[in-house]
Amino acid sequence: MVKFSNGVSRRQVLKSSVGAAAFLAAPGLMLRTARGSDEKITILNSFPTLANEYWQGWDAGCRTACEQLGLGYVSQTFDDSVAKQIAQIEQAPALGINAVVTFAQNAEIIKALTATAAQVGIRIANAHSTAAWLHPDDPSFNGAYQLYSQPDNVRGTAAMAQALFDRIGNKGKVLYVAGLPGNFSADTRAAGVKLALSRNPEIELVAEQPGGENRVAARPVVENLLTAHPDVAAIISYNDDTAIAVLDALRERGLAIPTAGIDATREMLNRVREDENALGTVSINAPFMTGYSVVDLYDALEGVVTDPLERMRYFDSLFLDSPEAAQAYLDATAADGGIAFDFRSMSRHLNGENWKLPWGMEVIDPTQLWSPIESMAASRPANWALPPAVQASLDAGNVAKLNETYRAHAAPGPLSAVAGVTRAGKTVLGF
Secondary structure: OOEOOOOOEHHHHHHHHHHHHHHOOOOOOOEEOOOOOOOOOEEEEEEOOOOOHHHHHHHHHHHHHHHHHOOEEEEEEOOOOHHHHHHHHHOHHHHOOOEEEEEOOOOOHHHHHHHHHHHHOOEEEEEOOOOOOOOOOOHHHOOOEEEEEEEOHHHHHHHHHHHHHHHOOOOEEEEEEEOOOOOHHHHHHHHHHHHHHHOOOOEEEEEEEEOOOOHHHHHHHHHHHHHHOOOOOEEEEOOHHHHHHHHHHHHHHOOOOOEEEEOOOHHHHHHHHHOOOEEEEEEOOHHHHHHHHHHHHHHHHOOEEOOHHHHEEEEOOEEEOOHHHHHHHHHHEOOOOOEOOOHHHHOHHHHHHHOOEOOOEEEOOHHHHOOOOHHHHOOOOOOOOOOHHHHHHHHOOHHHHHHHHHHHOEOOOOOHHHHHOOOOOOOOOOO
């Protein structure tokens, strides 16, 4: 029988997940088991590249959490090579690694990553993209899939688009320079645009076209769209790189048309400070995403067993919609992309019931994650069913109960003051 590197067998992990149904009526309650070993926990961070501001923050958050928790840390990039990413997980035990934080480049690769993790006896926390219609508690993941997290792209993009619509008086023609179709982030952000449009009947989306998700590919797309639709009042951008391509094109043409992006890169934040066409950018907070993933893996390896619904979570985001908010966010971000979160305070193992959440989160209702996305809804298996423990938790109303628990543990954090100077005055999830 394969054993996880904390000395707990896969069978025991699966049993504990099913056993979690026994305390569904009180989802804040935690079951503890011994780790079975005093060995130092070591975390592997396997991510695409360091030649990108987002991934620099991803690395900084993971490293900071490991330092604060006294864990070993190994950082490896896989340079967009799935084979290299799998090999890093295969080789993890030789480096004394107990768990991995990673980014599955597409929905299908997470199956291979978790199969490899289960085979070598480590756990995995993954963000942004996961297999459609498969919950991390599903037996096919063999107990290795500890946590899936993502920002709520639908609500985050809808908030960004709504701010643009408000800027133009909630009427007029708009463009959407979109992401690549079939990518889960692109599809969920497109759903957010549609949600905002449904709330603004006098806004007309006159064109939607993929922009390649980077400024070089987006620039000719933007030029062609502006030529075809010279009377648009606003442009929705898929991400910051797309937004910068839009801003550069607008500047060259001498046009005053607002746009906004997603990612909160330094360059875009400075554009928000200086360029009236740059309305804002959504921070999806990579340092918290990876840092909290470390916390959750650490707690699990130390024997903390939580509700099965907690294996899928939305992490908060923040629309930085003013020059003041952009500057405050820049001031809160270190040169390496990190943000000064106290990850020790978030650990349930270290703090018992006094754990804190200085950044918002919600559990994901798995019945609602894929169904609103057309490309995902079409792939739903005819006999689809959730794992029994997950379904039991849903039936017990634990989505609402767990989200209330998270709000009860909310605490001020390094971005609280930043949220306070946005026009919305709060984060996307309302923390």
